[in-house]
Amino acid sequence: MNPPEVDRVAASRAAVAARQARAAVKRAVTERRLSAVAVLETALGSTESIEATMRVRDLLMAIPGLGPVRIDRVMGTLGIAATKRLSGLGVHQQVRLREYLQRRAPKVAATGDSRLVVLAGPTAVGKGTVSTYIRENFPEVHLSVSATTRAPRPGEVEGVSYYFVSDEEFDRMIEAGEFLEWAVVHNKSRYGTPRTPIDRALAAGTSVLLEIDIQGARQVKAAEPSATLVFLLPPTWDELVRRLIGRGTETPEEQERRLTTAKVELAAQSEFDFRVVNSDVQAAAAEVVELMQIQKATDLPSKE
Ligand SMILES: Nc1ncnc2c1ncn2[C@@H]1O[C@H](COP(=O)(O)OP(=O)(O)OP(=O)(O)O)[C@@H](O)[C@H]1O
Ligand SMILES: Nc1nc2c(ncn2[C@@H]2O[C@H](COP(=O)(O)O)[C@@H](O)[C@H]2O)c(=O)[nH]1
DSSP, X not given: OOHHHHHHHHHHHHHHHHHHHHHHHHHHHHTTSSOHHHHHHHHHHOTTSTGXXXXXXXXXXXXXXXXXXXXXXXXXXXXXXXTOBGGGOOHHHHHHHHHHHHHHSOXXXXXXXXXXXXXXXXXXXXXXXXXXXXXXXXXXXEEOOOEESSOOOTTOOBTTTBEEOOHHHHHHHXXXXXXXXXXXXXXXXEEEEEHHHHHHHHXXXXXXXXXXXXXHHHHHHHHOTTOEEEEEEOSOHHHHHHHHHHHOOSOHHHHHHXXXXXXXXXXXXXGSSEEEEOSSHHHHHHHHHHHHHSSOGGGSOOOO
């Protein structure tokens, strides 16, 4: 073969491979192994991805219950041309399509034993310490990384501790529907759970742990009733105060504010599926992981 012919054959093989890869993505959406929203996020996150080359129409065709006539109508309403690919969407089209998919597309089916677990509890009870222990010792668990508008503390790492974002960026993320939940915590900063990494992990059969406040836990339960809520308790109130003051990361005013919230939060513990007392980090982490891994939550003995 001469060089132009070699190029033509290579291009045709690449086109076939891309078509097959797009068909596999569509199948995964139809079979509810992958959420349509996760496909959109991947496409928007990388123009190199196979998802970026998918037509919007094909993504909608993958959603059970949507036929060609309905899809034409929906695309008209969303203001998206019939031939548009995901990578070619304008900002407003992206927002409208994301909102539509969040409302209309079915959630991914739970695969195997993967589950969504929320760890909440009052300030300084040790949520961060227990979660970090789980991240370091149980790599099979996906620990969600939140976005926050608060400033980093010494030693905190961008993308590991949090995504530290400006108020404007947080507004944008809310507007774009990127959060599973978000809340103003301790009447001060905003914190939110990015939705896409969670959808992806659950679709891949990985259990997910969210370390968030109680307002967030309530929102997650409302959005995903199958989520398991775990409340982390201190051995005593005095020990909680000792941990907060001992951590030394807040001013006395901020400590006061957090202890006021803590009293309200402790009163909400009965809303949770399980309670774990954090007397010892390793033991508390093991209990939380047990709740994520063993039988279905409904079959478990109470940890109260
Ligand atoms: N089981 C434990 N025994 C003794 N100290 C602990 C234990 N767990 C955590 N601590 C300590 O308590 C302090 C608060 O812990 P941590 O920062 O993890 O709390 P948190 O619940 O994440 O707080 P916040 O909600 O305010 O972020 C830290 O100094 C930590 O080292
Ligand atoms: N509702 C949410 N709460 C969150 C999230 N990420 C963290 N948090 C909670 O905020 C407080 C304060 O955290 P700190 O790091 O400033 O001490 C604590 O209770 C966290 O659990 C989130 O995404 N959503």
